[in-house]
Amino acid sequence: MRNVINVSVSPKGTLETLSQIEVQQLSAAGSGSTYRLFRQCALAILNTGVQIDNAKAILEAYEDFDVRIHQQERGVRLELINAPADAFVDGEMIASTREMLFSALRDVVYTESELGSPRIDLTNSQGITDYVFHLLRNARTLQPGLEPKMVVCWGGHSINTEEYKYTKKVGHELGLRSLDICTGCGPGVMKGPMKGAAIAHAKQRINNGRYLGLTEPGIIAAEAPNPIVNELVILPDIEKRLEAFVRVGHGIIIFPGGVGTAEEFLYLLGILLHPDNQSLPFPVVLTGPKSAEAYLHQLHAFVGATLGDQAQQRYEVIIDDPAAVARAMAQGLREVTDFRRAHNDAYHFNWLLKIEEGFQLPFDPTHANMASLQLRRDLPAHELAANLRRAFSGIVAGNVKDKGIRRIEKHGVYEIHGDESITEPLGKLLEAFVAQHRMKLPGAAEYVPCYRVVA
Template identity: 80%
Template structure:
């Protein structure tokens, strides 16, 4: 990666953290010298690097090895001193407004996460406690808006997609925006940007001035996939599992576009939850869609679900090919069912408390070589438990592809080994190979993709 120009600058909060208690200021000042400093530095660099065509956290960190961020205490709050920061984050010496907002959102979330972990209300030993923790993180970020009717549509898909696929996501986003629906994505490029971009135009046409473009990420992902500048609400969850739970708790429906290992991870997570017996009657509209050129991809993903999780799993989503209007109509109709269901049961619109999520979907998975090789992948397992382990397998592949820690593990120990029933391994290997052939694992233009895994029957 060729490093562009850098700049030194001082910046104060706007959008969050303008008013702080003395205790909060003390907590923030500790970030500059404690163990949280490196985490915030990594997230800050990613945000300042928005727009760069790089999806390798290790490459970005090495290119800006001399970047530094210092946190200074002031009477009214905090000030950030940035040293050797990417110059593209500034215009005539002033930081771009969206960048500044996201920078302080990151500081807010990282500090609050750390301060909450030691608090009496946090119980990470139970499923209900983990859900409560996710709720508190989202509430602190001002993401939960009581009273708003269900209209938050989560869009999942790859960061490395074709131009045609990207244009299609914008068309879908435009149709959603025309129907006064808001967009939530993983906040990065590709599918995470396209629907937001389409919705902004539609919201402008409908004179909607408070359209929401919510981005939910986690430290390992944001370092490789910087937030796109359309995001006007950024939330950084502490790990991938809490990020995924946040998506399904605040989202009222989900659209899945073409993508790679990360999209498969999200899809399997969702299916595993929806297949849980306690969630059988909970309405949750899910649409799998893409342009005509992606039809083979959609059918292959659908076939993989059928071969591994069974026909029941396929009943939880609808496939719509090359029809943005129908996607939006289907989603809008599904959201009406969600609203009716929650009104009947007095469930909150802003947080899906009724959805049952087992601990196997909530516990952080550390993708070490030993843990990847130990995954149980057999057809003898209950389908929702198999979905949980398949999700972990794809999570490890994502780590090996783009996360700094995962990349270093692969460099040191070689590819992960994934074992399992041949009836699962064969369709898994075929799906992963298709991702490679279609350039869905990494952004095109760099070195040829070297798989970070080996599928072993």
């Protein structure tokens, strides 16, 4: 039996007021779409800690959940009806949950209002990057003057206990070196480094450590934010989220994961392989405990088989050595600092990084779009990486996103076509993910693939 609560909450320093038009947009009787988007994000945040990675299941479990926005003379107030009771203690909402709830309101409101602005141009690369910049600035994520120390950690939400403990050890080593953490804000690898860094920051008497979580509506509904996140930003789609990672992050550590991690890794490699980015320092480390060595070598081999030696040279593989990972990242960040100082590039936003439109334009994983992906050997490496990233993005949607799950239920599995020299290693990597239980949370029902790889 569900345990729910009805309550009213007010913001605390995140979003003080809304206009009448914004309140109308967020009401169920208004435009509708903005309300549904915020309701979905709010329900995910209130479910923080729940081990469910299926957006459809969460939305169906709380069909009677409602959120109403009231504008008052002293600011905005949220009325929550049939909200998950785990988000409250003695009738009071947990502080981190309240902060993230109003961060979601802030981002949904700003995203919707900015899309109608004449200065927003999403038809070209520069305009998209400018839009990402404004979204992050509005969320107060960009802090000029701080030297590069934001480490992005990517990896799976569906990892075993040993792998999770390893991510905490790496986060601890990073925190001891006064580095901050940015993740996708959910469980697993998105939580472990933050938890380790929080302990290390306490040891070093650092009371302003940053634990930045970047997500998007389709992901947050399936992977609720972990409670350590103290800065939450909801980007409008996966492509804006990925660009935000590489624009605000100064280095990236990739832990064991599944298709979502592979998607992020290929996105990163595709960008770094662009000729304009060859001389730009961007430290990347692929790491995990000894028990994950086979997985790391499989991913490394897949990169070599599809994108070649040049791609493998853009990152370092370190097995079972958290201190070595942290030292490598700290050294890489010193190089980033020197480079940006020499080229007058901002510390807080990586303007010099070249990102082509193919990595920025949203990919809608319909069955037709998935089947028509160009996975050809004759493509330039960075273009092939972009298309491989889209293939993994579609599988993520079919696995955990409400819209993708419903498409699979209606039309059957996705078909992914391409040259055999690409589809063969792709198929083997996906089979390994399934065999290693990297597609679902531990304890979930047996995984049923939402795709079929065709040579």
